[in-house]
Amino acid sequence: MTAYLLTIFLLLLIAPLLLSFIKALKMQLLYKKPVSLFQGYRNFSKLMQKETIVSEEASVMTRVAPFLVLSPLLVTLFFLPPVVQGAFYVSFVDAFTITGLIALSTFFLMLLGLDSASAFGGMGSSREAFIAALVEPAMVLTVFSVSMMAGDLGVGQAGVNLAAHFPQEHTASFLFAAISFFILLIAENGRIPVDNPETHLELTMVHEAMILDITGVYLAIIETAASVKFVIFASLFASLFLPFGLQYDVPIAVALFLAKLFLIAAAVALIEVNTAKLRLFKVPNLLGIAIVFAFLSLITFYVLGA
Amino acid sequence: MFQFDTLSLVFTALIVLGAVPNLFYSHGYLPHIERKAHYRLHYLTFVFSMIGVVVSANALMFLLFWELMSLTSWQLILTEAKEKKTVDAARFYFLMTHFGFVFLLLFFLIATDGDLEIGFSAMHGIVSKFAYPTLLFFFILLGFLSKAGAVPLHVWLPYAHPEAPSPVSALMSGVMLKVAIYGLFRFLFNVLYPWPLEWGVVILVIGSLSSLIGVLYALSEHDIKALLANHSIENIGIILIGFGMGMIFGSMGLKVLSSFAFIAALFHTFNHMSFKSLLFMGAGAVLHQTHTKNIEKYGGLIKAMPVTALTFLLASVSISALPPTNGFLSEWMIFQSMLSSSHLDNTSLKLAIPFAIFALAMTGGLAIACFVKAYGITFLGLHRSSNAKHAHEVNGWMRAGMILMAAVVLSLMLFTPFYIGWFDKVLIGLGHLSVYAEIFPDGIWHMHSVGMHGGVVSPLILLGALLGVTALLMFGYKALHVKERIHRTWSCGYRTSARTQYSATGFAGPIRRFFGWLYKPDEHFVKESIEGYSSKFSDSHYEVHVKPLFETTLYESVAKAVNRISYWVYRLSHFEQTRYAAMIFNLMLSVLFSYRIFAHEFSWATLLLEGMVMLISIKILIIGEKQ
Amino acid sequence: MMLTLLVLPALVMFVASLIKHPKIKLLLPVSSFAILLPIVKLFMLPKPYAIWGDYLVADRLDTYVLLVSSLVGIGVTLALLTLDKHVKVTAKAYRRFYRFFAIFWVGLIFSILANHMGIYWIGLELATLSTVYMIKTNHTPAAHKEAWNYMIVGAIAISLVLFGIILMYASAKPILGEEAMQFNLLLAHAKEIPSPFLFEMGFAIATVGMFVKMGFFPMNLWLANIERASFYPVAALFSGILESAVIIGFFRFSKIAMEVNYAHLFGFVFVYTLLTIFIVAFLIFRAKDFMRLFSLSGVEHMALIALFWVSGGTFAALLHFGAHAFLKPALFLSTGVLESRGKYRIAGALRGYSGKKGELFWVVVSLFLLAIISLPPSPMFFSELYGFGAMIEMAKQSDHMLAMIAAILLLLILLSIIFYRFVAVYQSMKYEGEEVEKKVYASELFALVLFALCLLVLLLPVSFSYLRSIV
């Protein structure tokens, strides 16, 4: 139980760190002077001290939505697979619920974008809606095939099963599922090539456009939500597709887990450096790839049993 | 005459749940209707006839109430027939329901040997002797799905539902469509049992198509009620997916899974009833304040109409199948039953069902987009028209109706196990296995999928957790005593105005562009460009319209054909003005000749001879030479 | 005794029509009421009841038909009282109309009650010839032309019927001798007829005659034109009474033909009526004025009745017959009122009727309009259900089931074209066009309400059981 609570706290803690790590790594690779790894925390504390400016066109939605964006993600944190063997995990939640919760937070984020009658917000939500709609099927299909390989749909149980015995006989479909899930990770967290979290250029903005006139504490909440979302996806990937090393005892296992997370972050950073941001109407091609891979993993699972 | 088994009772309950809040609402709505007597009469008859349909125990009663239902709903659409659009929509609707009725009639006549008073169980005996059960299946399908509005018989919905007064469209979309689902349940279980595998597949395919197409066309709508009507198509599709899965499992002998899928379908039926009625009520309230159905003329209504906004939000979250709402739960069940397809020992089917999963998931994503659009454009941002500016909350009765319906939605969310228990009893009544114990093995907290290594969801815990965390965060925010400043929205130094903010058309833009090959929209774009610059223009107007799928291919072509035939018949029939004697002559000739051939000795040669003789004599005596 | 009772009111009408007195026309409906009384008496009597030897025998079927027709007659005469409010008609024309109406009644009573093919034919011919003159009461060239048209076509049709009758008689004479003209005997001995082919030929010719008279394929429009050209009550008489005289003949002949060879009979009538309904459906789809619309739909319903009858749904056929006999005259009478602002104007025809009378009028008329396309709870709804049920039963027994089911499906589709057209007409009558003040008179309302009541009576379970017991 302690391990359980500890991991959740840990994940929450390193969430900003991961994002700033990606940023720093990218700058490093681009021969820039990297930002400090603790930039995330600095931003957070600064925003917490600022006053909040609320648009005069905005309605009660602006005052409520940020919390509704964050809370489903926080709740999701509690449902993640264990990082240590034998640790407590929530057994009564399956992958659908988690996708649903994430969609819930996205829903309110989009509403938030529309609330302050600015053109940017509308644009952002419209693009986000477009991408989310295409992400959904890939997500569900991937989850389906993973659940079949793991022998359970509940994420916690699935993580444990996969750790207990890795499905060697299904390596191919396992790989396909992993690929499609990684694409989803990029798409859902608005990283390049789907979205560019750094710029505020109206051609490229998706996530940033939605929150363009959110300030102060609200912005802090939203940023936290973004980082938590990344952590969720990263740790899901870690414990579903890199299911090893749970059997060691606590410190080593946790360290290993964190290593996985940073590995994933590094992978994301590398991709960001090496690819250009896609035009909005090219994004479906990428997600199409994800969907195709999900289908492939299902088909290989059924037909080839591989 | 009448029967009250569990299925009937459950659907009666559905109708009552849908109708009682609606009564309040329409009482509040009544002052704005001119023909009150007409409205009251047909409204009540409509509700009673729906109940009559679900409790009637023989074909005669069923058909009687069914037609009565169609008749009254048609009259209700005509209640406020001001412009031609309404009249046309009503006519189209009535034609479509009659079209369905034709097939139902045929089905019943074949299944009862023409003695319409016999009960349904007796019909089963007759049908099992009938040589072509699949024919009957297709009759039923056409009959009920034309009422339920499944693709490709869906075209009337986006026309008819918007034209009806809002309470009526709530009833039609929320409740009447479900009566068709009742028909499917009743007759597929009691009469056309057992099913071949193909039937389930057919229903599954229709369901997937309907769900996807419905939501896609909903996205492209900017008439709010038409948008909701298209969503009804989508949800009927989802229900049919569940139903089809149930049939597939049933015919593959997986009894438990099939019960589970059917329960999912029933549950979604109830959910759709609740939130769709609520949405239509909200739309009606908005429409009734702003006097327009065009979503582009709304905006910022959340400030003026808090109750409507809140209930509409609840319904939107629920219809977008987001946890922990009831919509999510039923869709979760349907997903689970589809995931259990891995139990099927039929590889091609196993490989096919993921496509249905894909369709359903896609539907879910698009539904979210669609309701963000509907809610955001209607209630958030700046008012886009003066009507929207001066709108205010609707009267108490209508509010009461909406709140009651919201209560129904919440009850479906909170008392899921209770409802599931009900549906379970229905399935037992229909001779299926009981799966309540499998769904709720340990108390009402956790809801299990019955499939091997299926998922679990615990709605109440989820709800509690969400509420708790949100409350905690908000409390924390309060505790911080953050300074707040009100300032206008930043938009690159310009002032934000109704014209600068995103429109519904714009919002759906990317998706419409991506699915352009399907919509084939007709776009109108005019702009007054300043001295030839394409980028600088003083004034521009963009508008896009999308016709329902299949309208041009199926419906308009049929209309054309009928026109052409009738034109020719009309021309031919005018020979009788002058040539009656010749006509009677030829008639006598052909009749006697045919009698001679058929009644005495038949041979193709003589038949051919008759044909030639008739042609010649018609040419000579009737048509004659051209002057 | 009974015969004199039956014919007497008609004679009274005839004599009264000779008296030149303005108030006399009030007497005429009374006398047509008087016809009802002996018929009701006849209705009560035990069946079969010989009125005049073997020539006129009252059984359940023909008393029912006669009762319906007399009720229709009352309604029509009621509506006639205010004919001059809507159209230009002289007192002289009135009287002449009633004179021929009396003759018409006599012929009708004979032909309906006849148990003898010859008597039946004579009555029919008498009725036909008298209607020729009723058309002429309207002094227009069109009416004149149509009267001639009707004279000749009707004559052809009627002579065909007689020709068929003689052939049937010839076929049955070797076994029955002079009695071969009597329906009941023919029916009893139909199996022994030595030359069935001769009989069938006779039946075919007679049926063609009757079908032409009822406006089946290919003569679909002539009745419509006649009804357009003449005063609207004439149309009501045609569709309500004369048609019933023809159809009862068809009932009787086909009963015998069933005994002779069911398969041939069914094939013939099925194909013929299907063809008729096909043509009529598409004609209705284009019809642009009330008279044509209603008379075409009358043809359609007659075809349905014939079809139900031959496919064994006698109950359905009789119910449909009764409903049609009340509905169609009602609609024709109301067209007189609806067209008070010029013909061919459908849009908004039902609007602008204010006041108690007006309200009642438009409600009743719209009910009729919706009842004619067999929406519940019109009797036609039930009759069609049962009729098609009978046809499906036939199909199941026959050895080309799928083909027949397809044919029935086609039939239903054609009916839904008609349905669509009527819905469109009703909607444009009620919801389009402009609102203009219009008037309706008490007598017409009485007639319409009478018809409505008759329809309601037709819906009672007791009348259902009675109709079931007829055959």
Added chain:
Amino acid sequence: MGVDFFIGLFLATLIVSLFTTRLYRLILWYSMNSLVLGILALMVGKALDDKAMLITGVATLVIKAVGIPYMLKHFSEKFHFVRQIPPQIKTHYAIILIPAILVFTFYLSEPITHMIEGNANYVAISISSLFLSLLLMMEHRHVAPKIIGFLSMENALFLLGITATGGMPMLVELGIFFDLLMAIVVMNLLFHKEEVQS
């Protein structure tokens, strides 16, 4: 024997009347046709010694052979009928049509030859004369020839009644005559109206 001869005459008169182009000629041929019919009735009646048939024959001679032609002539003088009545159907068509009809009717009545004791050809001939009179009606546009066509159709009926069935019941035949007179009266009235109008 004689009967057959007269039946032949009957048919011949009818066929000839198909080719006439003058109204009075047509009326004459009609009366000839009726005369033959009457003689036939008398012969058959005498052969079967059937009172009814004899009365029919006499009535036919009086009413159809003399009365109606006379009345028609009278009408035509009174109301100035068109007396030039060229047939609309071309003669060479008619020449083909008439034998075709005869052939068809014999083909039609072929199955019943062994069924009835009387001569089946009589049935054939009366059916063909029915068709021929229909032809007569359809080849003229004016009213008067149409009426004559209708009347000769009546004759065809009588021929059938007399030859094929050996006489119908008395009552029926009288009824038919009564209706015929009624028809004449109505026509008279119609003509009157026509005159009133023009």
